[in-house]
Amino acid sequence: xxxxxxxLFFFFLVTVFVSVCAQSDAKDYIIGGNQxxxxxxxxxxxxxxxxxxxxxxxxxxxxxxxxxxxYHQKKYDxxxxxxxxxxxxxxxxxxxxxxxxxxxxxxxxDENEPEKAVQxxxxxxxxxxxxxxxxxxxxxxxxxxxxxxxxDQNKDQQKDQNKGDKNQENPESGDKNESEQEKNKGNQQNxxxxxxxxxxxxxPKDQQITKGSDGKGQDSRxxxxxxxxxxxxxxxxxxxxxxxxxxxxxKAKKVRTNTEKDW
Numbered sequence: 136x137x138x139x140x141x142x143l144f145f146f147f148l149v150t151v152f153v154s155v156c157a158q159s160d161a162k163d164y165i166i167g168g169n170q171x172x173x174x175x176x177x178x179x180x181x182x183x184x185x186x187x188x189x190x191x192x193x194x195x196x197x198x199x200x201x202x203x204x205x206y207h208q209k210k211y212d213x214x215x216x217x218x219x220x221x222x223x224x225x226x227x228x229x230x231x232x233x234x235x236x237x238x239x240x241x242x243x244x245d246e247n248e249p250e251k252a253v254q255x256x257x258x259x260x261x262x263x264x265x266x267x268x269x270x271x272x273x274x275x276x277x278x279x280x281x282x283x284x285x286x287d288q289n290k291d292q293q294k295d296q297n298k299g300d301k302n303q304e305n306p307e308s309g310d311k312n313e314s315e316q317e318k319n320k321g322n323q324q325n326x327x328x329x330x331x332x333x334x335x336x337x338x339p340k341d342q343q344i345t346k347g348s349d350g351k352g353q354d355s356r357x358x359x360x361x362x363x364x365x366x367x368x369x370x371x372x373x374x375x376x377x378x379x380x381x382x383x384x385x386k387a388k389k390v391r392t393n394t395e396k397d398w
Contacts, residue, residue, distance in 0.1 A: 161191035168200060177207045195221055195231055202238060211242040233262035237269050244272060249279035 168183030184201035187194055198217040205214035218235040221227050227235075236259035243252035256273040263269065 161187040161194050161197060164190065165194070165196055165200065168197075168204070172200065172204060175207075177204045180204045181208070193224060193226070195224060195227055198224075199231070199234065202235075206238065206242060209245075211246055215239050215242055229262045233259050233266065233269070236262065237266070237272070240269075240272060240276065244276055244279075247279075249276045249283055252276035253280055 164183050164187035168180045168187065171177075171180035171183060181201060181204040184197050184204060187197040188201065191197065198220045202214040202217035202221075205211075205217070218239050221235040222232050224231075236255050240252045240254075240256035240259060243249070243255060253273065253276045256269055256276055259266070259269045260273060
C-alpha cells in the first residue's frame, strides 16, 4: 500500500514538472513573439505565439497577442477566434474580457459592420464602463450604424420613387367623366383637330401626367424639367452623405484605439 502511494505521488510530481516546463516554454515563445511584434514583424510574431499555444493552449497572453498579430495582418476572422477563447476562459479576468470584446468590436469597425461592432463594444463596456477608448469607439459605431440605416432608407425610397415614375399615368388614360368625353368629341368634330385644350383631346404620346396632378396634362418639357430637378436634388443628398461618411472615417483613423498588447 505505501508503495502504491509512492507511485501515485511520483506521477503527480512528473505531471506538475511537465506542466511547469510547458508553461516555461510557452513563456519563452511569448517573449520572442513580443520582440518581433515590437518590430512590427507581425507574421513572424504570429508563428511564435502559435508555438506558445502549442505548449499551453489556454494561455491568455498568447491568445491575446496572437489575436493582435492577426489583426494587424487584416486576418479579422482568425483574430476574433482567439479573442473569443479569452472570453470563454474561466481564468480570464474582467480586464481580459474587456480588452477581448473591445478588440472584436474594433475588427468589425474596420470591416464596416457597425451593428456587430456596437454589440461587442457594448459588452466591453459591461466589464469596464469607464474606458475612454471603448466609449469613443462605441459612440462611433452607433453613429456609423445610424448613417447606414439612413442610407438604406434612402435607397428604398429611391427604388419606390423609380417604380412610381415608371407607373405614372398616361394622360390619355386619365380620369374623365362622360360629359368631358362628350365635350371633347364635340370640340374635335367642330374644330377638325384635337389638342387645343391642355390636358384634353389628342396629346403627344410622350406626354405624361406627373404624380399628384389634378388630371390635367403638363407640357412635356415642364415634366422633364421637374424630373431633372428631382434627380439633381437626390444627387446632392447622396454627395452630402458620402462627404459625411468620409469625415467620420478620417476622424476615426486618427482617434480610434490601436489593439496594442500591454503584457
